[in-house]
Amino acid sequence: MKRISQATFVYKRLWPILNVAVFSIVVWQLKSPPVSPQNNGIWVLGAVFLASGLAQLRLISGLVDEVEDLGDRLRLRRGSIEETVALADVEAVRVNYWLRPNRAILALRRPGKFGSRVAFLPRSNGPLGDFGENAVVADLARRIERDAT
Structure with missing residues (x-):
């Protein structure tokens, strides 16, 4: 986890x-x-x-408070509401680099408690922020793509 x-x-x-x-x-x-x-x-x-x-x-207003990587699932939490989403249910992940801090958006195949799109603030690559691709989101996107094929 x-x-x-x-x-x-x-x-x-x-x-x-x-x-x-x-x-x-x-x-x-x-x-x-x-x-x-x-x-x-x-x-x-x-x-x-x-x-x-x-x-x-x-x-x-739409950000989830916490996202935990459980291997083949993601646990999403906003306040006291929690939901577990399988990586197979995530259609795509993208990052909005224009906003600071960067915002990652998960597009879900089936809407859950937080809707069909879930936004969160991904961990940055280092103490000075992200310069280039966010490593956390890149890894997540690679795993989602691998599971889809």
């Missing part, structure tokens, strides 16, 4: 709270007098943090 996903605590819990806190501070500062033309830039800062928080919630 090997964990192949990163911890999502920072992305799902800490960062949204930080976004809301900064947005609240900006709004509180705007409400306090005196309002002057120099304070107009703070509205832009507030809007940026609000947009950032909403985008983050949209991107992280």
Whole structure:
């Protein structure tokens, strides 16, 4: 049993709270007098943090918290909900390298508790992140392809 996903605590819990806190501070500062033309830039800062928080919630809401590799199966967990998926039931795995941290997406042949697509944050290749192909996802894709043939 090997964990192949990163911890999502920072992305799902800490960062949204930080976004809301900064947005609240900006709004509180705007409400306090005196309002002057120099304070107009703070509205832009507030809007940026609000947009950032909403985008983050949209991107992280579907992530599973943990993925464990059990050899011929994967154990998926989000909160208290767990599901075990056979590698034969995984149609494909791909990585979205445009987002940071990288996001792996499993396409399942049959929808399960988490739907037909399951997204998670794969472990990175090293402490500085992924430069090139993610080793965990490449290994998983190779095994899925091998099992499909």
